[in-house]
Amino acid sequence: xxxxxxxxxxxxxxxxxxxxxxxxxxxxxxxxxxxxxxxxxxxxxxxxxxxxxxxxxxxxxxxxxxxxxxxxxxxxxxxxxxxxxxxxxxxxxxxxxxxxxxxxxxxxxxxxxxxxxxxxxxxxxxxxxxxxxxxxxxxxxxxxxxxxxxxxxxx
Numbered sequence: 001x002x003x004x005x006x007x008x009x010x011x012x013x014x015x016x017x018x019x020x021x022x023x024x025x026x027x028x029x030x031x032x033x034x035x036x037x038x039x040x041x042x043x044x045x046x047x048x049x050x051x052x053x054x055x056x057x058x059x060x061x062x063x064x065x066x067x068x069x070x071x072x073x074x075x076x077x078x079x080x081x082x083x084x085x086x087x088x089x090x091x092x093x094x095x096x097x098x099x100x101x102x103x104x105x106x107x108x109x110x111x112x113x114x115x116x117x118x119x120x121x122x123x124x125x126x127x128x129x130x131x132x133x134x135x136x137x138x139x140x141x142x143x144x145x146x147x148x149x150x151x152x153x154x155x
Contacts, residue, residue, distance in 0.1 A: 009104045011035065014122070025122075026129060029139050033132035034101040037085055041102040044078030045071060088135040093128035100125050 015031035018024050041047070086094040095114075099105040100121070105113075107121040114121075133139045 010100050010106050011038070011104075014107075014125070026126065027133070029133040030126065030129035033136050033138055034097070034129050036136055037082065037097060037132060038101045040078040040081045040085070041098070043075060044082055045075050046079065046082065046102070085132055085135055089128050089131045093124060093131060096121055096124045097128040097132065 011026075011031060011034045015024070015026050015028075017026075086097070089097055096110060099110045099113075100107065107125070108118075110116070110121040111118060116124075130139075
């Protein structure tokens with residue numbers, strides 16, 4: 001977790017929460033995947049600006065260099081990684097990933113804004129983080145390292 005992200009971020013809270021069976025709700029690789037997405041989001045300068053930026057304005061005041069004129073290669077690489085990660089998650093899961101991991105929106109607020117049933121954001125977030133963990137190579141395609149069925153065959 002970066003220094004800029006607070007200990008009260010929704011992803012951090014879910015990463016430390018345990019179920020009634022004593023097991024963590026989110027696996028460490030799922031938390032890492034969410035934090036990696038958030039780091040690339042921040043480094044790619046994808047957070048909306050709350051102030052006016054005049055840096056793209058030429059001295060004469062006409063025209064302009066455009067919104068990406070002074071963005072560096074590092075930020076562009078981060079943006080490309082974010083785009084690939086969200087493409088891997090698909091349109092069904094990418095919204096909740098951005099809301100919770102990048103904007104640090106609480107699960108109840110996500111559910112209200114999207115008019116989802118209670119507790120649904122938690123499950124969709126877990127599914128999205130699982131997809132991200134596979135995308136980032138933190139787990140194998142079949143789930144955890146060496147686990148699961150490799151193929152189904154008719155016998």
